[in-house]
Amino acid sequence: MNKKTNWPVTTLLIVGTLLILIPLYLTITIAFKTPQEMAGNLLALPKSWSFDNFTQAIEMTNFFSALGNTVFVTVFVVIFTVLTNSLVAYAIARNMHKKAYKFLFYYFVSAMFIPFPIIMLPIVKQTAAWGMDNLVGLIILYVVFNLSFNTFIYVGYIRSIPKELEEAAVIDGASTWGVFWRVIFPLLAPMNATVAIITCLGAWNDFMLPLVMLSDRDMATLPLVQYIFQSQFSTDYNLAFASYLMALAPMIIVYIFAQKWIISGVMKGSIK
Amino acid sequence: MKKKNSVYMLIAIPAFILFFIFHTYPTLQGIFYSFTDWKGYGDWSFVGIKNYLNVFKDERALDAYGFTFKFAIISTILVNIFSLLVAMGLNGKIKFQKTLRAIYFLPYILSILIVGFIFNFIFTHFLPGIGESLGIEFLSKNILGDPKLAWLGIVLVAVWQSVAFNTILYLAGLVTISEDIYEAASIDGAGVWTKFWKITFPLIAPFFTINMVLAMKGFLMVFDQIVALTGGGPGKSTESISLLIYRGGFEGGEFAYQSANAVIYFIVIVVISIIQLKFLEKREVEN
Numbered sequence: 001m002n003k004k005t006n007w008p009v010t011t012l013l014i015v016g017t018l019l020i021l022i023p024l025y026l027t028i029t030i031a032f033k034t035p036q037e038m039a040g041n042l043l044a045l046p047k048s049w050s051f052d053n054f055t056q057a058i059e060m061t062n063f064f065s066a067l068g069n070t071v072f073v074t075v076f077v078v079i080f081t082v083l084t085n086s087l088v089a090y091a092i093a094r095n096m097h098k099k100a101y102k103f104l105f106y107y108f109v110s111a112m113f114i115p116f117p118i119i120m121l122p123i124v125k126q127t128a129a130w131g132m133d134n135l136v137g138l139i140i141l142y143v144v145f146n147l148s149f150n151t152f153i154y155v156g157y158i159r160s161i162p163k164e165l166e167e168a169a170v171i172d173g174a175s176t177w178g179v180f181w182r183v184i185f186p187l188l189a190p191m192n193a194t195v196a197i198i199t200c201l202g203a204w205n206d207f208m209l210p211l212v213m214l215s216d217r218d219m220a221t222l223p224l225v226q227y228i229f230q231s232q233f234s235t236d237y238n239l240a241f242a243s244y245l246m247a248l249a250p251m252i253i254v255y256i257f258a259q260k261w262i263i264s265g266v267m268k269g270s271i272k
Numbered sequence: 273m274k275k276k277n278s279v280y281m282l283i284a285i286p287a288f289i290l291f292f293i294f295h296t297y298p299t300l301q302g303i304f305y306s307f308t309d310w311k312g313y314g315d316w317s318f319v320g321i322k323n324y325l326n327v328f329k330d331e332r333a334l335d336a337y338g339f340t341f342k343f344a345i346i347s348t349i350l351v352n353i354f355s356l357l358v359a360m361g362l363n364g365k366i367k368f369q370k371t372l373r374a375i376y377f378l379p380y381i382l383s384i385l386i387v388g389f390i391f392n393f394i395f396t397h398f399l400p401g402i403g404e405s406l407g408i409e410f411l412s413k414n415i416l417g418d419p420k421l422a423w424l425g426i427v428l429v430a431v432w433q434s435v436a437f438n439t440i441l442y443l444a445g446l447v448t449i450s451e452d453i454y455e456a457a458s459i460d461g462a463g464v465w466t467k468f469w470k471i472t473f474p475l476i477a478p479f480f481t482i483n484m485v486l487a488m489k490g491f492l493m494v495f496d497q498i499v500a501l502t503g504g505g506p507g508k509s510t511e512s513i514s515l516l517i518y519r520g521g522f523e524g525g526e527f528a529y530q531s532a533n534a535v536i537y538f539i540v541i542v543v544i545s546i547i548q549l550k551f552l553e554k555r556e557v558e559n
């Protein structure tokens with residue numbers, strides 16, 4: 001067995017990380033610099049690490065309100081998506097031999113190919129007319145739209161779970177409902193993790209749906225706040241970068257602690 | 273048995289109704305409006321296929337299609353080359369494997385919009401600064417301000433961001449290949465190049481297919497990057513189809529007209545995805 005470390009490849013990969021780390025390094029250092037320091041070497045470290053840019057950016061973007069909105073939307077979207085989408089996929093997966101359920105499967109999955117712009121204009125009219133142009137409306141839309149992709153990956157996984165497991169539970173007197181929550185849902189844990197990660201990133205970073213749907217500025221999510229901020233104060237880079245950094249930081253912190261889990265979660269989702 | 277069925281129906285029917293109300297119904301409405309002259313408010317009347325004909329005569333729309341295709345094709349190719357290379361590197365016998373993986377996958381979790389804003393600064397200030405101090409003329413100017421080059425900046429940011437996700441998919445494929453096959457090939461005298469084309473590439477063919485289709489579909493819908501980097505400019509040189517539909521529909525009072533554009537856009541995406549799938553799956557079988 002050849003177990004020797006491949007140093008040329010290791011070196012190339014390390015050099016390659018600069019392409020990812022330099023933009024992040026710039027983001028962090030510029031966020032701490034003063035406008036005067038921007039005239040010098042951009043790669044230099046700030047002379048003093050001051051938090052003034054951050055306090056000012058927090059005030060100007062109403063940061064905590066945006067953070068709260070984003071957390072609220074993301075948490076509920078993840079919870080409802082995992083609970084409902086897995087249930088729907090279960091109902092479909094166990095009845096695929098029936099025409100109606102087979103139709104439902106292809107109906108959801110084929111909707112993946114409908115680009116958002118085609119429903120963008122009507123959905124805005126519709127949600128505004130029904131008083132859904134708010135965060136709750138946003139949550140409902142994400143959960144429903146997620147059905148397309150999640151049905152696809154959950155159904156594939158559920159069909160690989162042997163039916164005997166459920167039959168045993170049924171003999172013990174469990175209802176379909178009980179079988180799902182006590183037997184199937186726990187078995188779906190790896191898939192639930194994958195769906196939760198992908199859903200979380202999708203809801204946290206989405207810009208287009210909040211942009212077209214939310215009219216009230218108090219409801220703005222983090223990406224939307226950056227957009228409004230950028231178009232109004234584009235000249236003060238230090239302030240802008242402090243604001244970007246604060247918007248990116250929560251996910252980066254989560255990633256640092258959970259990266260192993262996140263990477264394997266996404267990989268699992270892709271193998272199916 | 274009957275009771276069991278009713279539980280399934282109780283789950284499936286509301287899901288169907290909700291999906292119909294919030295996805296299919298708006299889609300049908302979009303298609304319906306595309307045959308009218310509705311501005312998004314006020315009265316409207318049917319105009320038949322006039323909107324569709326006008327899209328094909330509209331230079332702004334044709335330019336948007338041209339830009340979007342150019343961008344999507346080049347980005348798809350670049351992303352697949354780079355992510356396959358990175359994935360193979362990360363799958364090799366390297367030091368710091370976990371740390372390197374963590375860094376290469378990092379862009380996947382970042383908001384495209386904010387990454388775009390950061391790169392906007394890099395293109396306008398950082399790179400020209402380096403270019404000037406090193407005396408490289410090409411770097412000294414802001415490429416986002418040049419109508420002929422701005423698209424390159426968008427390709428760069430899009431590729432920077434998506435390599436992470438596609439690398440994860442390729443890596444998922446690569447870890448399924450057993451080390452023994454390579455060793456057997458080495459004993460038979462196969463070089464690096466032969467091993468790649470005869471073993472690696474055929475074995476990850478399904479991952480290549482899915483990466484190509486997903487990347488292409490994603491890039492055809494490009495929106496966030498453009499809003500953050502150029503806003504469609506300079507002039508209209510980097511206006512994508514999504515951005516045109518958004519702008520025309522919400523700001524330009526072209527609700528019906530842009531609905532027709534959206535329907536055409538939908539057909540284009542479906543046709544391209546099907547062609548890609550057919551073509552690439554045929555390749556998979558031949559291998």
